Amino acid sequence: MTPLARALFTPRRIALVGASADPSRLTARAQIHLRRHGFDGTILPINPRATEILGEPAYPSLDDAPGPIDHAFILLGADRVEEAIAACARRRVPVATVLADGFAETGAAGAARQARLLAAARAGGVRLMGPNCIGMINVTARTALSVNAVLAMEPPLPVGRTAVISHSGSLIGAILSRGAARGLGYSVLAATGNEADLGAADLLALLAEDEATDVIALFLETIRDPGGLRAAAGRAFAAGKAVIAYKLGRSAAGAAMAVSHTGAIAGADAAVDALLAASGIARLDSFEGLIEAAPLFARARPLPSPRRAVAVVTTTGGGAALVVDRLGLDGIEAAEVRDMTLAGTEPDRIAAALEQAAADPRADAVVAVIGSSAQFRPEDSVAGVLRAAARLADKPLAAFLAPDAPESARRLAAAGIACFRTPEAAADALRARLAWRAPRPIAEAGEVSAARTALAAAAGPVLDEAEARAVLGALGVPIGTTVLVADAEQARRIVPRLGFPVALKAVSAALPHKTEAGAVALGLADAEALVAALSAMAARLAAIPLRGFLVAPMETGVGEALLGFRRDPQAGPVVVLGAGGVFAELMPPPAIAPAPLTRAEAAALVAAAPLAHLRGARGRARGDLAALAEAALAISRLAALDEVAEAEINPLLVRPEGGGVVALDALVVRRAASASEEGA
Helix, strand or coil: CCHHHHHHHCCCEEEEECCCCCCCCHHHHHHHHHHHCCCCCEEEEECCCCCEECCEECECCHHHCCCCCCEEEECCCHHHHHHHHHHHHHCCCCEEEECCCCCHHHCHHHHHHHHHHHHHHHHHCCEEECCCCCEEEECCCCEEEECCHHHHCCCCCCECCEEEEECCHHHHHHHHHHHHHCCCCECEEEECCCCCCCCHHHHHHHHCCCCCCCEEEEEECCCCCHHHHHHHHHHHHHCCCEEEEEECCCCCCCCCCCCCHHHHHCCCCHHHHHHHHHCCEEEECCHHHHHHHHHHHCCCCCCCCCCCEEEEEECCHHHHHHHHHHHHHCCCEEEEEEECHHHCCCHHHHHHHHHHHHCCCCCCEEEEEECCHHHHCHHHHCHHHHHHHCCCCCCCEEEEECCCCHHHHHHHHHCCCEEECCHHHHHHHHHHHHHCCCCCCCCCCCCCHHHHHHHHHCCCCECCHHHHHHHHHHHCCCCCCCEEECCHHHHHHHHHHHCCCEEEEEECCCCCCHHHHCCEEEEECCHHHHHHHHHHHHHHCCCCCCCEEEEEECCCCCEEEEEEEEEECCCEEEEEEEECCCCHHHCCCCEEEECCCCHHHHHHHHHHCCCHHHECHHHCCEECHHHHHHHHHHHHHHHHCCCEEEEEEEEEEECECCCCEEECCCEEEECCCCHHHHCC
16 A cells, blocks of 8 residues: 555544534534544644543644644635645645535635645645545544544444445445445545545545455546546556446536537537446446445456346246346346246255356346345345355356345345345446446557647637648548649639549638538539639638638548547547538437547447448448548547647548548647646
8 A cells, every 4th residue: 555545545643623622513523433433543633722622632733733644634614724734734744635615616716726725735745635525434444534424323334345436425425324224335435525636536546456445436426537547447457456437427418519520429428438438447327226236346357258148037027027127228138037936935946046047158147036035034035146156156146136125135245246126226237247348458649740740830729621631631541632722713723633523612710510601512523613613602601711722532432431539528538430421410329439549449449330331231332441440540649639629520431442531521629728728
C-alpha cells in the first residue's frame, strides 16, 4: 500500500478540525462514529473553545496538536476551509477531507473558491478529498471516518471484500445498509464529493492494490478523468480485481448539441458505454444490480467466448418465467429450464440438477430460482445450491429468490453466491457478467506533427472543408483529388484536367452541412454545366462569406459511411462509425470506441458498425472494409490533438474490395478554450 493509500484509507492519527462537543451536532458525528465502530488509533479534536471533546483531549489549533497527523477531516464552514488547509500544509498533513459544501457545485463563485482551495492544497503538498465530501469508511480497518448517518447502525459493520467508490456521499450509506440486509459486507466505502483533487479514478487506482478487496463497485454521476479511469481499471484487472459500475445519465436529457452529425448520433450515453467496456468495467443498469452483483464478479475473469445463454434450475415455474423473460429482453437465451418444483427442498436433487445444468455446453452461467421454501425453510431451500456451488468453479452461479427471504439471502451471501431479490436485478447482473471483457490496451496515437501544422494554418473555430481535408489527409485519411477555385473563370481554366463529371461545393466555415444550404452540385458533365452551377451557387450564397469553391471528380462505390471523431465531455476522445449520407441521423446507432485505436480495435469497430449495405447484403458487392478500418485508425489519431473537439467525414465513400475509401466531405471543429487556458 502506498503512503497516500495508508493516509487515506488506514490513518492511525486523525485530526478532526472543527469538532464539536455537542453529540447532537453533525460536526460531532465523525468522532462518535470512529469510536463506536472500533477505531483504536489517535483522535485529535481541534476546537479553540474546548480542552476536551467527548472524552478526548482537544487542541485549539492544528499547530497545537501533538505528533504527526495522517489525515485531517475538516468540519468547518466553507469560508474557513482555506485557512485550515494552510494549517495542514504547515503540519505536513498528507490528506485532508473537506466536508463543507458551497464550492463548485453552487456556481461560478463557488468554483472560484474551490480553485483557490485546490491551489493552496497543492502549494502545501496536501491531497484533497472533496470538498462537499461526507468521508470514508474502512470496514476492514474499523475506521469509520465519516459523518454519514448510516453509521448509527449497530456495530460491527459487515465486513466483506467489495469496495465502493461513490460520487454521492449519502449513497454509500444506502449501499452499506442495503448490502447488510442481504448479508453482504464491504472493505472500503468512500465518497469523492466534488473531486477537486482526488477523484474516482485516483481512488480506483489506490484500491487496485488493496489486498482486502476483490471487487470495486463505482457509483458515478459523471466521469471527470476518462483516461485516468481507464488506466486505473486496467491496474485493478491486472491485480485480479473486477470493477463494476452504475453510471447515471442513460437518458438523452443532458446531451449537448454538436456541430457535426457525429455528436448528434453518438447519443447521450453511448460514448460512456464504449469507455467503460474498453476499460474492462462491467456496467450495471440498476442500482439494485450494482449492490447484488458483486459476488458474481468476485475472484472471476471474463468468459472467453460467451454464447449469451444460461441454464435455469427452478422450484417455481412462475419465478423462472420472470427471470427468463427479463433475460430475453437483454438478448440472453435460456439454454434449458429444469423445473424441479416437485423436488422442493430435497438438496441432493437440486444439487444434481444444478451440476447437470452447468455441464450444458450451451450455457454460460447457471441460475437457481427458489420459490416459497426460501422464506419458510431457508436451511433446506438453499442447501442444494450451496452443495452445487462448490463444484461449479467453471461457470458463474446466481440465485433468484421469488419470496422475501432474508435468511436464505444471507446464507447464500455467506457462501459467496450472488443472490437477487428481483428478476430485473438478476437479469441485469447476468447481462453485465456475460458482456464483461478484459480491458483493451491503451493505444498510442502515433505521428501527428503534419496534422498539427495543417491545423495551425487554419483559422477560426470551425475549419472549412479545404482546411479540414488538409488536417485529415495529414493523418492518413484518403481525401481524394480536389481543386479549390475562386470563381467561374478559374474553374473553366483549371478543372478540365480532373475530367468530368465533377462535384462542386462551396467552401466556408459557415457551412458545416452543405446539402441543406444548397452548397452542393453533383454530376456536372462539362465545363459549361460547372460554370453555370458555380455562378448560381455564388448568387444563392451571396450573404455567406465564401473562401471559394471545391471541385472534385465524381466518385462511385459500394456505399457510404459516416466516420467521425468526438472529444466527449465524459468519455474523452472517441471514434464513431455508422451509416453515412444525409440521412445518417435516421439510421441505426453507430459503433463507438475510445480513441486512439489499435489496428485490431479499428477492425472490431468496423465489425460492430451497422454497415450491412457494405457487407454484401442482398447481392450487393462487398465494400473494402479493411480500408475503412485503416481510415478509422487514421482519424483516431486526432486524440493526440487536444485542440480538436470533433471531426467528421460524411460521407466516406467505400469502394469495392481492394478499391479503398475516399472522403467526399470533411469537417473539423476546434475545442473551445477553457477559462484557465485563456488566462494562461
